[in-house]
Amino acid sequence: MSQAATGLSAARRWNLAPKQAIQLQRELRDQLILENQLPAIATIGGADVGFEDGGRVTRAAVAVCDASDMTLLDQQIVRQPTRFPYVPGLLSFREVPAIVEALEGLRRQPDLLLCDGHGYAHPRRMGVACHIGLATGLPTIGVGKTRLVGEHEPVPAERGSWSALRDRDEIIGAVLRTRTRVAPVYVSPGHRIDLPTAVRQVVACLHRYRLPEPIRVADRLASAGHF
DNA sequence: GCGACAG
DNA sequence: ATCTTGTCGC
Numbered sequence: 562m563s564q565a566a567t568g569l570s571a572a573r574r575w576n577l578a579p580k581q582a583i584q585l586q587r588e589l590r591d592q593l594i595l596e597n598q599l600p601a602i603a604t605i606g607g608a609d610v611g612f613e614d615g616g617r618v619t620r621a622a623v624a625v626c627d628a629s630d631m632t633l634l635d636q637q638i639v640r641q642p643t644r645f646p647y648v649p650g651l652l653s654f655r656e657v658p659a660i661v662e663a664l665e666g667l668r669r670q671p672d673l674l675l676c677d678g679h680g681y682a683h684p685r686r687m688g689v690a691c692h693i694g695l696a697t698g699l700p701t702i703g704v705g706k707t708r709l710v711g712e713h714e715p716v717p718a719e720r721g722s723w724s725a726l727r728d729r730d731e732i733i734g735a736v737l738r739t740r741t742r743v744a745p746v747y748v749s750p751g752h753r754i755d756l757p758t759a760v761r762q763v764v765a766c767l768h769r770y771r772l773p774e775p776i777r778v779a780d781r782l783a784s785a786g787h788f
Numbered sequence: 789g790c791g792a793c794a795g
Numbered sequence: 796a797t798c799t800t801g802t803c804g805c
């Protein structure tokens with residue numbers, strides 16, 4: 562079996578106990594590519610998940626937008642029985658299986674995927690965006706709404722400003738102001754992209770709200786109220 | 789031992 | 796994440 566195939570299967574191993582999941586994250590971390598390996602970007606996807614039935618059902622949503630004007634081109638919603646509890650640091654084992662299935666239902670894969678949640682800005686540098694990237698091979702970016710790890714200087718109030726997010730001696734992400742005087746978001750590389758490029762791509766997806774369009778649309782689809 | 793802790 | 800009405804402000 563090729564190394565690529567071996568890596569893909571390892572990144573799709575979901576039925577693990579918390580301790581084994583943490584060990585797998587340490588192994589997967591070495592497979593991350595933090596350099597740009599991007600195709601010409603014509604489409605950008607967004608992914609998010611919501612829950613139903615008191616958390617027993619996981620609903621994943623992915624939206625694909627035209628990179629030039631953020632027009633919605635395709636969308637997919639899938640439901641799966643929830644298979645893992647919420648454990649800070651192990652979010653991917655709870656959300657990624659459903660997101661991968663949703664992605665497989667698209668007519669065509671996006672050139673880049675923005676994920677709701679952190680990427681490299683994770684205790685073991687393996688947030689949901691990184692895991693989705695390794696499980697699919699897609700270039701990914703993590704966009705979190707609140708901090709998981711790291712510290713940073715205050716971010717200027719103007720839209721587009723950002724401060725480096727640091728953990729120990731390493732820069733793990735950027736705290737980006739997507740709207741003037743609105744709470745910033747946490748951007749970090751997922752897979753096949755570097756931080757400066759990730760920030761630029763997120764800024765390019767901003768329209769009128771705090772979250773970049775692809776994620777905002779996926780958010781709507783994944784949130785309650787869709788029959 | 790005491791906090792912190794994505795969604 | 797989810798449970799939930801109205802309310803303040805551009």
